[in-house]
Amino acid sequence: MNSILNTFSPLSKDLYNEYRGQVMVEALATQKVLVIGAGGLGCEILKTLALSGIKEIHVIDLDTIDLTNLNRQFLFRMKDVGKYKAEVAAEFIMKRIPTCKVIPYTKKIQEFPISFYQEFPVIIAGLDNVEARRWINRVVIQMVQRDENDKVIDDTRHYLIDGGTEGLNGQARVISPFETACYECTLSQLPKQLQYQMCTIASTPRLPEHCIAYAYEILWSKEQPNVKLDKDNFEHMNWIYQKALERSKQFNIDGVTYKLTLGVVKNIIPAVASTNALIASICTVECFKILTGNGSQLNNYIQWYGQNHQTGVGINVIQQERLEECTECSIQTLEILVKRTDKLSVLLTQLPPDIELCSKGQTLITNNIRRKQGFDHILEKTFQELIDEQLIDEKTALKAFDKNKTINVRINYE
Numbered sequence: 506m507n508s509i510l511n512t513f514s515p516l517s518k519d520l521y522n523e524y525r526g527q528v529m530v531e532a533l534a535t536q537k538v539l540v541i542g543a544g545g546l547g548c549e550i551l552k553t554l555a556l557s558g559i560k561e562i563h564v565i566d567l568d569t570i571d572l573t574n575l576n577r578q579f580l581f582r583m584k585d586v587g588k589y590k591a592e593v594a595a596e597f598i599m600k601r602i603p604t605c606k607v608i609p610y611t612k613k614i615q616e617f618p619i620s621f622y623q624e625f626p627v628i629i630a631g632l633d634n635v636e637a638r639r640w641i642n643r644v645v646i647q648m649v650q651r652d653e654n655d656k657v658i659d660d661t662r663h664y665l666i667d668g669g670t671e672g673l674n675g676q677a678r679v680i681s682p683f684e685t686a687c688y689e690c691t692l693s694q695l696p697k698q699l700q701y702q703m704c705t706i707a708s709t710p711r712l713p714e715h716c717i718a719y720a721y722e723i724l725w726s727k728e729q730p731n732v733k734l735d736k737d738n739f740e741h742m743n744w745i746y747q748k749a750l751e752r753s754k755q756f757n758i759d760g761v762t763y764k765l766t767l768g769v770v771k772n773i774i775p776a777v778a779s780t781n782a783l784i785a786s787i788c789t790v791e792c793f794k795i796l797t798g799n800g801s802q803l804n805n806y807i808q809w810y811g812q813n814h815q816t817g818v819g820i821n822v823i824q825q826e827r828l829e830e831c832t833e834c835s836i837q838t839l840e841i842l843v844k845r846t847d848k849l850s851v852l853l854t855q856l857p858p859d860i861e862l863c864s865k866g867q868t869l870i871t872n873n874i875r876r877k878q879g880f881d882h883i884l885e886k887t888f889q890e891l892i893d894e895q896l897i898d899e900k901t902a903l904k905a906f907d908k909n910k911t912i913n914v915r916i917n918y919e
């Protein structure tokens with residue numbers, strides 16, 4: 506897109522700017538965006554995308570609307586409680602902005618084929634769990650294709666923008682596969698959940714949280730050995746609360762309430778609408794930059810602290826490092842030593858199972874039963890024959906794909 510704009514540079518600035526504006530509007534109007542999650546963050550993202558000129562949005566969320574969502578998930582009303590978030594959100598946006606088409610899905614993200622995700626240059630995720638993030642991260646990595654020189658084919662790159670909030674704090678990142686760190690690269694940096702020392706809980710409680718943790722972690726299994734604790738069951742939670750209260754009185758600790766009990770047991774951090782709005786707007790601005798080719802992208806991670814001990818608020822932008830041994834986005838190279846007179850079939854024992862080995866874009870070995878037939882004659886060829894017939898190139902590494910990643914297979918000749 507930039508190249509089209511450059512051809513206008515000799516023209517007047519006004520005309521150039523007008524054209525540039527048109528190109529941007531068109532870029533927004535002709536591309537589809539996928540939003541995963543129609544909760545607190547999702548509502549904000551959908552609204553901002555639609556009001557900014559995106560004409561087709563797809564949204565996935567399998568959750569239904571709960572009464573407690575209504576304070577911040579502003580696309581939902583009391584009458585919508587119990588209905589699917591994705592469907593109600595889509596209906597609301599289309600009613601308010603008729604030029605925007607929103608297509609809802611109420612399935613798990615894992616139930617869609619890769620071809621579905623391939624339609625979207627940008628996927629914005631407003632998810633609330635690590636597993637779903639890891640899954641969609643893998644999808645954007647899998648969609649990338651490479652040319653014979655192992656270079657990423659740019660057109661096949663899909664971007665993942667991932668936002669998240671926790672109370673007054675939030676973060677957003679842009680994942681450009683094989684360019685930035687992926688989600689998996691940074692998994693070890695996830696903050697550990699707040700945990701209390703067991704000995705403190707059992708013998709020297711000092712905080713109301715310690716008393717609640719005692720009732721939850723120790724007393725429940727001791728006194729109700731055959732009942733599985735249901736965190737959404739009022740009677741169960743009230744039992745924990747009453748036991749925690751007794752214990753707090755024993756140790757002269759104030760502050761045990763039913764609300765705090767829910768917070769400790771469910772590890773709840775209150776959702777703050779303004780944090781969602783802030784993070785959603787960062788996500789959508791990054792989406793516009795990618796779709797229009799204007800401006801440079803966030804590289805690649807931003808943290809927002811609505812609460813900071815020293816300065817009150819804080820903001821931090823860092824470039825996350827790619828992990829060399831990342832199981833998703835590192836390119837593993839396998840070195841194999843053979844004789845030129847060996848048959849290709851010697852590789853069968855040296856490659857991991859369930860793999861497809863390719864050379865010059867053609868399959869040489871596959872474990873796919875349906876496709877297996879027809880490869881026997883190639884397996885019987887020697888490496889020298891394969892080189893002579895130009896089926897493999899002596900200097901270029903072969904590519905092996907398994908379900909999860911690409912492996913470079915470098916053949917060395919004795």
Ligand SMILES: [Zn+2]
Pocket residue numbers: 686687688689690691827828831832833834835
């Ligand atoms: Zn990675």
